[in-house]
Amino acid sequence: MELFYNIGRYILLMRQSFQRPLNHRYFVRQVLNEIEAIGISSLGIVSIISVFIGAVLVIQAGYQMQNPLIPGYTLGYGVRESIILEFAPTIVSLILAGKIGSSIASQIGTMRVTEQIDALDIMGVNSASFLILPKIVAGLISFPFIVVISMLIGISGGYTSAVLWEISSSNDFITGLNYWFIPYEILYAIIKATFFSFLIVSISAYYGYYTKGGANDVGRSSTKGVVFASVAILLSNLVLTKLLLS
Amino acid sequence: MIEVKQLNKSFEDKQVLFDINLQFEQGKQNLIIGQSGSGKTVLLKCLVGLFTPDSGSIIFDGRNFTAMGLKEKKSIRAEIGMLFQGSALFDSMTVLDNVMFPLLMFSTLSKAEQIDRANFCIERVGLNDAHRKLPSEISGGMQKRAAIARAIALNPKYLFCDEPNSGLDPKTGVLIDHLIEEITYEFQITTIINTHDMNSVLEHGDNINFIYKGNLWWQGNKDEFLSTQNQELQEFIYATEVLKRLKPKG
Numbered sequence: 001m002e003l004f005y006n007i008g009r010y011i012l013l014m015r016q017s018f019q020r021p022l023n024h025r026y027f028v029r030q031v032l033n034e035i036e037a038i039g040i041s042s043l044g045i046v047s048i049i050s051v052f053i054g055a056v057l058v059i060q061a062g063y064q065m066q067n068p069l070i071p072g073y074t075l076g077y078g079v080r081e082s083i084i085l086e087f088a089p090t091i092v093s094l095i096l097a098g099k100i101g102s103s104i105a106s107q108i109g110t111m112r113v114t115e116q117i118d119a120l121d122i123m124g125v126n127s128a129s130f131l132i133l134p135k136i137v138a139g140l141i142s143f144p145f146i147v148v149i150s151m152l153i154g155i156s157g158g159y160t161s162a163v164l165w166e167i168s169s170s171n172d173f174i175t176g177l178n179y180w181f182i183p184y185e186i187l188y189a190i191i192k193a194t195f196f197s198f199l200i201v202s203i204s205a206y207y208g209y210y211t212k213g214g215a216n217d218v219g220r221s222s223t224k225g226v227v228f229a230s231v232a233i234l235l236s237n238l239v240l241t242k243l244l245l246s
Numbered sequence: 247m248i249e250v251k252q253l254n255k256s257f258e259d260k261q262v263l264f265d266i267n268l269q270f271e272q273g274k275q276n277l278i279i280g281q282s283g284s285g286k287t288v289l290l291k292c293l294v295g296l297f298t299p300d301s302g303s304i305i306f307d308g309r310n311f312t313a314m315g316l317k318e319k320k321s322i323r324a325e326i327g328m329l330f331q332g333s334a335l336f337d338s339m340t341v342l343d344n345v346m347f348p349l350l351m352f353s354t355l356s357k358a359e360q361i362d363r364a365n366f367c368i369e370r371v372g373l374n375d376a377h378r379k380l381p382s383e384i385s386g387g388m389q390k391r392a393a394i395a396r397a398i399a400l401n402p403k404y405l406f407c408d409e410p411n412s413g414l415d416p417k418t419g420v421l422i423d424h425l426i427e428e429i430t431y432e433f434q435i436t437t438i439i440n441t442h443d444m445n446s447v448l449e450h451g452d453n454i455n456f457i458y459k460g461n462l463w464w465q466g467n468k469d470e471f472l473s474t475q476n477q478e479l480q481e482f483i484y485a486t487e488v489l490k491r492l493k494p495k496g
Contacts, residue, residue, distance in 0.1 A: 022351050115334040122294050122406075123348050124323035 010206045016128040017136070017202075030134035031141075038100050038135065038201070039142025043149065045099060046092055050083075050150040053091070054157030057082055062167035075168045076176020079158040081185075088150040089189040090237050093196035096146070097229040101204035104135060105225030108208030109218040117209070132205045136198060143197035144190045151189070188244050195240060196233050203229040247272050248293065248404065248436055253302035255288055262288045264460045266302070272403075273434040275427060275450045279442055280457035281482060287408065289457065290440045294328060294406050295319060306404065324352050327397030327435075329407040329426075333389040335381040341368060341392045342377040348399050367395040371425060387418035391425065398429060405430065407439045411446060419443065423450055444489060447471065456482065 021027035057079050065074055108131055111117050120127040155177065162168040168176075204225030211221040250268040254261065262285045270276040280286045291297040293304055295311065304311045306322050314322070335344050345364040349355060355363065368377060371391040376384050381392065390410065397405060407426060411419030423446050430437040441447065447454060451468040456479050458464075464476045472493070474480060484490045 026350060111336075114332055114337075115330045116336055118296055119328065119330060119334040119336075121296060122323060122326060122328045123351065124320040125351055 006206075009210070010203070013128055013132070013206055013209060014202060016126065017132040017205075019126050019129040019133075021129060021133065022125060027134060031137050034134050034138030035142050037103070038138050039146060042096055042099060042142075042146060045095070046146055046150050047153050049092070049095060050088070050154040051157035051160075053087055054079065054083060054154035054159075055161035057087075057154075058158040058161040058167055059165070062162070062165075072168060072172035073176035073179050075162060076159075076173035077179045078176070080155060080177050080181075083154040083158070084151055084185050084189055087154060088147045089192040089196065090233065092147060092150045093143070093193055093200065093233050094230055096143075097196075097200045097204075097233060098226050100139075101200050101226040101229045102222045104201060105204040105208035105211075105222040106218050108132075108205055109211035109221040112209065112211045113214055113218060128209065132202070132209070135201045135205060139197035139201040140194055143193045147189055147193040148186070151186075191244065192237065192240050195236060199232045199236060200229045203232055247307060248438070249303075249305040250289075250293070251303045251305070253289070253292060253304065254300045255285075255292055255297060256300055262460050263292070263299075266457075266462050268455055268462060268465075269453075270436050270438050271453060272436045273431060274437070274452035275430050276436070276438045276453040276455070277447055277451045278438065278440045278455050278457060279447055279482070280463075281442070284457045285460040286440050286457045290406060290408055290438065293438065294326060295323065324400060325403040327400070327402035327405045329390070329393050329397050329405070329410055331409040331412055333381065333386075333393040335389055335392055335396070337381050340378050340380055341373060341384070341395075344381070344392060345395045345399050348396065352400060364395075364399060367399050368392070370398070370429075371395045385418075387414050387422065390414065390418075390422050394422075394425060394429065398433070401433065402435060405435045405437045407437065407441075409441055409443075410439060411441070411443055416445070420445065420449075426450075444483070444486075458482075 058075065061075050061078050065078075108117075111131070117127045117131070120130060159170075159173055159177075162173045163170050204222075207221040207225035207228070208218075211217050248270040250266055250270075253263055253266040255263040266289060278286045278289060288297060292299050299312060303313065306325070309318075309322065311319065311322055335341075336347065339347065342361075342364055345367050346360055349360040349363055353360065353363075365377070368374070371394050373388060373391050373395065376388055376392065381389055384392070405426070410426060411422050414422060426437060426439065427450050429435065439446065439450070448468055448471065451471060454464075454466055454468065454471055455462060456464040456476075458478045464474060464479045466474065472483065474483070484493050
């Protein structure tokens with residue numbers, strides 16, 4: 001029953017959030033600030049994770065492909081597919097669910113328990129739209145870029161690892177990267193990531209917005225936001241993959 | 247003037263307010279007092295629209311707030327200023343930005359006029375050097391002043407204060423009380439103050455409404471307050487040894 005209650009309240013909150021902002025210029029400023037908080041500030045962690053995962057993928061794949069019958073370009077091909085199809089959109093989103101989700105839930109939760117949201121409501125400001133919509137828009141704008149950057153850095157990490165430890169030659173790896181490349185896969189990854197960004201921001205904002213109590217409850221909301229956003233990403237990943245790749 | 251008629255409010259099975267009938271007069275400090283858990287905060291939150299009453303009506307100068315749609319309520323909300331117990335300043339904004347916020351959202355003033363108005367409000371509450379400071383960089387008393395400046399930025403007709411001097415030292419608490427009093431008389435605001443601070447009640451209670459177990463138990467002013475024969479109110483007033491000494495003999 002609680003699940004249905006939460007889903008219903010979440011849908012109502014989203015309906016309340018997607019309202020026209022009171023002051024458009026202020027809204028644009030908020031979106032730019034959120035792009036900095038959600039997108040730009042995540043580039044560091046995404047880059048570090050991408051480069052190392054790319055490098056490790058190559059080592060592991062190279063270890064499993066020591067059979068001389070397997071063509072040399074297979075390594076580059078396999079790494080490209082893994083990174084574009086799954087690592088960049090899904091794993092990076094799961095990582096960002098932790099970073100961004102907890103930050104959003106705790107920020108909005110703190111505003112709730114310190115009556116800042118009540119202050120907005122009493123002034124006649126639609127607090128849901130004011131607080132959540134700029135974050136959603138910023139997430140939708142930032143995530144495609146983050147995912148593409150993650151792809152580039154992940155593949156670069158893999159290439160460096162392959163050449164540095166002589167797992168594959170530079171030519172073979174690049175041939176593999178170009179082999180049977182389907183541009184739609186990039187679009188598929190961007191569509192998934194964009195959807196995941198909406199889930200991360202909206203679910204964590206939902207748990208923050210309905211926080212009750214004090215500091216402990218803000219922490220609890222933050223944890224719930226991350227856990228439910230992660231579960232939602234995994235479930236929707238299955239559905240989206242089936243829909244987009246079938 | 248704000249009129250409250252036959253207001254009832256409950257949460258799930260528990261009724262918190264019972265048939266409240268009240269009037270808050272313009273240009274006066276109207277106090278709501280009562281023990282913790284008596285329902286005074288629920289009453290205040292019903293008045294400002296944060297809670298929806300189960301039944302009854304709240305009428306702002308002839309306009310029935312409880313019967314209004316969202317758009318009409320917005321026009322009333324533009325006339326409301328609220329001072330929260332914890333100030334509720336936006337912690338990512340400076341004092342100036344906090345005070346300018348309602349102007350930015352609701353006024354048609356130019357940017358320069360908004361800054362002028364915000365500066366006037368900040369200086370009116372005596373925060374001349376705090377314009378560029380964040381709420382975390384100023385004291386509790388200064389935060390309350392900044393919150394008052396924000397509350398009066400749009401020239402409100404109604405000012406709601408929830409425990410305005412709680413958490414402050416007695417001297418700063420008195421300063422905040424005086425500031426609210428000055429603003430009430432200067433701008434002829436209908437001010438409603440939710441408090442259990444005896445000093446505020448004895449000094450500033452133009453109209454005092456005592457809430458007891460969710461009921462309006464006693465009404466009067468500061469002159470009638472100490473001589474009341476109402477037993478529950480007497481227990482509330484003379485709870486401390488210091489106040490017991492003020493109790494009229496006989």
